[in-house]
């Protein structure tokens with residue numbers, strides 16, 4: 001007996017599709033009670049055996065059951081770097097959207113929105129209704145937290161209140177800033193951990209809001225207490241701690257320091273220099289049951305922190321928001337290679353004038369960013385041994401310059417040179433003005449919302465009584481939103497943008513009992529039986 005499932009009826013306060021359409025799923029395999037939805041999904045993949053130049057493909061089927069707890073959790077977001085350009089933009093945007101603010105610009109009246117957010121502003125193809133293709137909003141497929149409902153707070157080494165921080169950021173229009181003033185001027189970030197050696201020396205003048213003392217164990221306990229207090233004060237069911245503070249230098253990764261959960265905890269107890277502020281935030285989050293996301297490029301998520309997250313069944317994700325120049329690259333290079341054109345040279349230059357750019361103007365912080373920006377084409381190159389028969393990657397050059405005048409309005413200039421047919425070359429020269437915080441802030445919502453959703457999804461093998469399990473702690477599903485995805489050990493990194501989007505939406509539709517969109521569209525040139 002098929003069941004018609006429409007979860008909006010369960011939560012009258014959850015707008016199912018922003019008032020446009022109601023999505024109901026009519027499936028015989030779908031079971032739901034008032035608390036959860038169980039779907040069955042036949043996962044088809046190819047088991048591959050290679051031997052020399054021969055490949056053997058064995059199609060395999062795996063029958064999954066997905067169990068989604070339907071009611072979104074009351075969720076808090078704690079931002080490390082709350083007073084920064086991204087942090088103040090995130091908070092301001094939720095207030096503006098929640099209060100349906102509009103403001104005057106020289107181009108006319110602008111209304112608050114969540115453009116640039118995958119969860120809030122994209123749609124997913126469901127199929128053909130006989131006369132047109134039907135798409136549904138991403139956030140109508142399963143119940144998700146609304147960014148308007150997020151409780152947001154955080155830490156900063158600078159004590160500017162969020163109104164001052166917003167003005168300093170030069171991201172929002174003055175009319176909006178003044179409307180937000182009463183909502184933001186009373187919020188001051190919590191004092192944070194400051195170890196000068198990890199961020200640029202030019203950030204020292206900002207550090208007037210720091211936790212005193214040099215004992216890393218005490219710093220850990222203070223951050224843990226902050227997380228506990230935040231959770232209890234707001235009655236939260238889910239907390240995500242997200243690093244949007246300055247890019248740190250890489251930390252050493254070695255046995256005895258941070259290779260295991262025990263080592264990272266012992267190294268904190270022993271006050272080891274190589275334990276970074278972001279390491280401490282990650283450990284504190286995990287120990288307090290809060291999920292941790294790294295929006296910056298440094299290697300916070302060392303093996304010991306990954307092991308600790310697994311022990312505590314907490315999600316972690318990173319690294320480095322994929323917001324502008326690299327985001328375009330992750331789609332464009334996929335397009336070029338898929339077209340049979342061979343990128344030979346990729347030069348990505350940008351200059352920016354915000355504090356991020358100032359921090360990145362020092363060599364060790366730039367190096368963290370150069371690493372995360374450089375790895376984004378690796379999977380696309382490896383996918384085509386016709387073009388890249390010798391495995392030689394394209395020349396790939398990253399340049400970042402600090403030019404204060406442009407502020408948060410980063411100017412990215414890229415040149416792609418490809419080998420094409422019969423010895424020709426195609427050159428793409430792209431000028432891309434990236435309003436950095438307006439591009440990154442939506443990703444912060446998505447990272448938080450998808451992490452909370454994944455905390456409500458469990459899986460089991462169909463046809464068995466095996467218990468339902470949570471996904472792996474390293475939430476590689478967040479790769480769409482990150483430049484250098486951290487993935488479970490031994491699994492591949494995927495950066496091609498549309499493949500990442502497809503993986504995310506196909507999981508959601510599988511959990512909702514909706515047939516995955518194969519794009520084959522056989523119904524248009526065959527007779528469906």
Ligand SMILES: NC(=O)c1ccc[n+]([C@@H]2O[C@H](COP(=O)([O-])OP(=O)(O)OC[C@H]3O[C@@H](n4cnc5c(N)ncnc54)[C@H](O)[C@@H]3O)[C@@H](O)[C@H]2O)c1
Pocket residue numbers: 080081082083084085086087155156157158192193194195199206243244245246247248277295296297320321322323324354355356359435436437439440
């Ligand atoms: N498009 C983007 O904006 C984008 C894209 C990818 C990555 N990022 C990364 O996001 C981060 C934030 O970018 P931003 O433009 O908001 O930078 P920002 O400099 O404006 O904000 C960073 C904030 O972190 C604070 N801070 C530094 N160390 C801290 C610590 N230990 N604890 C708490 N606060 C601390 C600083 O005082 C500052 O207010 C940077 O690492 C940047 O590389 C940004």
Ligand SMILES: O=P([O-])([O-])O[C@@H]1[C@@H](O)[C@H](O)[C@@H](O)[C@H](O)[C@@H]1O
Pocket residue numbers: 321322323324325326327350352356357360369373400410434436
């Ligand atoms: O995301 P993206 O535009 O490729 O990369 C950007 C860097 O090139 C830039 O220096 C700074 O704006 C951001 O930190 C961001 O990481």
